[in-house]
Amino acid sequence: xxxxxRPSLVQRVFLAVLLAFVFxxxxxxxxxxxxxxxxxxxxxxxSRLGRSLTQAISQxxxxxxxxxxxxxxxxxxxxxxxxxxxxxxxxxxxxNRGGKLIHSSPELRSEILAGPLGKxxxxxIDGEPYWVYxxxxxxxxxxxxxxxxxxxxxxxxxxxxxxxYLLLAFPIVLLPVWFAVKHGLRPLRRLADGIGHRKAxxxxxxxxxxPYAELKPLTSALERMLxxxxxxxxxxxxFVHDAAHELRTPMAVIAAxxxxxxxxxxxxxxxxxxxxxxxxxxxxxHLTQQLLDLxxxxxxxxxxxxxxxxxxxxxxxxxxxxxxxxARGIDLTFDAPDSLDATIDVPAFQSIVxxxxxxxxxxxxxxxxxxxTLRAEDAAGLxxxxxxxxxxxxxxxxxxxxERFYRGAGHEASGSGLGLAIVRQAVGRMEGRxxxxxxxxxxxxxxxxxxxxxxxx
Numbered sequence: 001x002x003x004x005x006r007p008s009l010v011q012r013v014f015l016a017v018l019l020a021f022v023f024x025x026x027x028x029x030x031x032x033x034x035x036x037x038x039x040x041x042x043x044x045x046x047s048r049l050g051r052s053l054t055q056a057i058s059q060x061x062x063x064x065x066x067x068x069x070x071x072x073x074x075x076x077x078x079x080x081x082x083x084x085x086x087x088x089x090x091x092x093x094x095x096n097r098g099g100k101l102i103h104s105s106p107e108l109r110s111e112i113l114a115g116p117l118g119k120x121x122x123x124x125i126d127g128e129p130y131w132v133y134x135x136x137x138x139x140x141x142x143x144x145x146x147x148x149x150x151x152x153x154x155x156x157x158x159x160x161x162x163x164x165y166l167l168l169a170f171p172i173v174l175l176p177v178w179f180a181v182k183h184g185l186r187p188l189r190r191l192a193d194g195i196g197h198r199k200a201x202x203x204x205x206x207x208x209x210x211p212y213a214e215l216k217p218l219t220s221a222l223e224r225m226l227x228x229x230x231x232x233x234x235x236x237x238x239f240v241h242d243a244a245h246e247l248r249t250p251m252a253v254i255a256a257x258x259x260x261x262x263x264x265x266x267x268x269x270x271x272x273x274x275x276x277x278x279x280x281x282x283x284x285x286h287l288t289q290q291l292l293d294l295x296x297x298x299x300x301x302x303x304x305x306x307x308x309x310x311x312x313x314x315x316x317x318x319x320x321x322x323x324x325x326x327a328r329g330i331d332l333t334f335d336a337p338d339s340l341d342a343t344i345d346v347p348a349f350q351s352i353v354x355x356x357x358x359x360x361x362x363x364x365x366x367x368x369x370x371x372x373t374l375r376a377e378d379a380a381g382l383x384x385x386x387x388x389x390x391x392x393x394x395x396x397x398x399x400x401x402x403e404r405f406y407r408g409a410g411h412e413a414s415g416s417g418l419g420l421a422i423v424r425q426a427v428g429r430m431e432g433r434x435x436x437x438x439x440x441x442x443x444x445x446x447x448x449x450x451x452x453x454x455x456x457x
Contacts, residue, residue, distance in 0.1 A: 010181055014178070029158050036149070047119075049077075058137040070094045078090075083149055090144065090146050091144070092143075093108065093113045094142055111126075114134065117134055131145065205223060206226070254281060305344055308341070308342070315336075317350065321358065325361050328367075345430050348426040352434075356386040357370070357386060359420060363390055368388055373387075383448065383449070383450050387437070388439055392443060398436040402420050432449060
């Protein structure tokens with residue numbers, strides 16, 4: 001069944017045109033019936049016939065001659081139509097002013113027609129509605145009846161008169177519309193063929209200028225998608241290149257120090273080589289972990305938010321970083337409520353705090369201050385700030401510091417340039433924002449993270 005009937009735009013156009021013609025037919029039916037009913041209120045055919053016959057018999061005194069006139073009229077109208085009724089449906093009755101019935105159509109049997117003088121009224125005969133017209137002369141009373149033209153009776157006649165014209169017009173209208181649709185879909189088919197014959201690795205621009213305004217949103221959306229894919233591939237290529245470059249240095253150091261350790265001929269040189277080897281291994285391990293964190297944030301599915309005490313979680317992260325801060329004489333403080341419950345992406349939030357804190361401890365000078373604050377603001381959500389009084393970051397580099405593997409000039413401390421990139425990726429995953437702010441005592445640098453979490457309690 002699916003092979004026999006596959007929905008297409010051409011089929012939809014055909015059905016739309018067909019439906020439009022059905023609506024036109026219905027509208028014409030309603031219009032013709034309304035006009036017909038309005039014409040009846042002005043002057044009905046039955047009234048005109050009744051007035052003519054009344055005038056014809058008004059000068060006759062002989063009963064036989066009057067009867068003959070009415071009988072002749074009835075015979076004539078057996079082959080003629082009045083008000084659209086079939087021929088032979090007119091009924092006649094004639095009586096004198098004394099009430100004596102002179103002539104009555106056989107179909108009326110014992111039915112007596114009656115109505116207001118000079119007007120058309122409705123009377124049921126054998127259960128069917130009839131229009132009845134009655135008029136009088138000084139000697140005679142004439143009554144004429146015909147079936148009432150209801151909508152159900154008018155509809156078939158109107159359909160027979162209108163339908164042939166609509167059937168003739170249907171193909172004349174359909175063919176140009178069909179041709180326009182078929183011709184209009186050619187650019188879309190060419191676009192589909194062009195995309196279908198591309199190689200999987202070909203992400204170059206389409207280079208298509210659609211001739212129709214309706215196709216421009218589609219081609220623009222495809223161009224944007226291809227641009228996004230090109231950017232993503234380029235980022236991944238640069239990521240792999242930079243990661244390999246960054247890992248090459250610690251691996252070379254590891255190899256050199258391992259060789260030095262193997263060839264050391266004294267305990268002093270062996271200890272020195274071992275210390276350098278452990279530093280290189282720690283650097284390589286840290287870099288590898290950062291690369292793994294960044295890759296997970298890039299490709300991970302949205303995490304299920306968890307309801308936790310974010311103030312307590314931040315304290316635990318600061319406690320882990322405290323030994324490194326104390327080793328460098330750094331004063332590490334935390335300003336937050338005793339308890340702050342919120343529903344957040346816990347791994348992403350943890351990556352943000354850890355990397356901002358590690359970045360501050362690594363780059364500030366000995367004896368500096370690092371302050372971490374955490375607040376819940378009604379308008380923003382969770383607001384985390386990590387500020388220090390270290391060397392700071394030049395204004396021109398405020399946006400570049402979030403790029404992967406970017407390290408500003410003038411720093412003695414070694415680093416991978418991934419910490420702030422991880423922060424930005426984690427913040428983006430939580431649909432928040434991060435910005436560079438002023439440091440402590442108008443020195444150093446600060447980072448303000450706003451997360452649209454739902455604080456509670």
